[in-house]
Amino acid sequence: MDSTLARKATNDAAAFARSVARQRGRNAVWAEDAVRHAVAASETEAAELHVVDFIASNMTELLERADGRPWPARRESHTIATRGRPVEVMAPGFRLGLMALLADPNVAYLLMLIGFYGILFELQNPGAVLPGIVGAIALVLAFFALSTLPVNSAGIALIVLAVVFFLAEVKMASHGLLAAGGVLSLLLGSLLLFHGEQVRGPTA
Numbered sequence: 001m002d003s004t005l006a007r008k009a010t011n012d013a014a015a016f017a018r019s020v021a022r023q024r025g026r027n028a029v030w031a032e033d034a035v036r037h038a039v040a041a042s043e044t045e046a047a048e049l050h051v052v053d054f055i056a057s058n059m060t061e062l063l064e065r066a067d068g069r070p071w072p073a074r075r076e077s078h079t080i081a082t083r084g085r086p087v088e089v090m091a092p093g094f095r096l097g098l099m100a101l102l103a104d105p106n107v108a109y110l111l112m113l114i115g116f117y118g119i120l121f122e123l124q125n126p127g128a129v130l131p132g133i134v135g136a137i138a139l140v141l142a143f144f145a146l147s148t149l150p151v152n153s154a155g156i157a158l159i160v161l162a163v164v165f166f167l168a169e170v171k172m173a174s175h176g177l178l179a180a181g182g183v184l185s186l187l188l189g190s191l192l193l194f195h196g197e198q199v200r201g202p203t204a
Helices: 003-023 028-036 043-048 059-066 094-102 105-124 130-147 153-171 177-192
Strands: 070-073 076-079
Touching (some): 003 028, 094 105, 094 130
């Protein structure tokens, strides 16, 4: 976006967040700051700032604490009745389970390494076929997984550079300098690959 369009999008999102917060009786100032300044809060801070109504440690507690609370809808007020209601657990299907597995940062990282080294082995040993097939499939799955994760482009670039260094080490005599550079690049790329994020507890 250009600067004008970005400001307009930010203002629209901030106004929408402020409006929803006021309708729900929440902290409208914090909601706007979350859009404009990307502020964040832990579950305890969110409860203290009245960003959420309460904190629940499990589904049973959630239903008990939500029971009897007002629920505004279309200028009418309704009451939530959840105490004693049965809970139906819907397990994800195979496709969603596979996508959740691929979205794990550790799995994505391993797939990327398998992909790079599978292709690297194929280039070093033309005609092996199997490493190239496994490497290509793993690399495609890794790219899919990385598209769903907070990835740092510098980390990917360093890992790709490590593969280039390792490949160059096979083709030319560098007295181990290229291999050392590849190891260093791989370590740095692994450290920088994902943006650090904390998992918060369940809130409502």
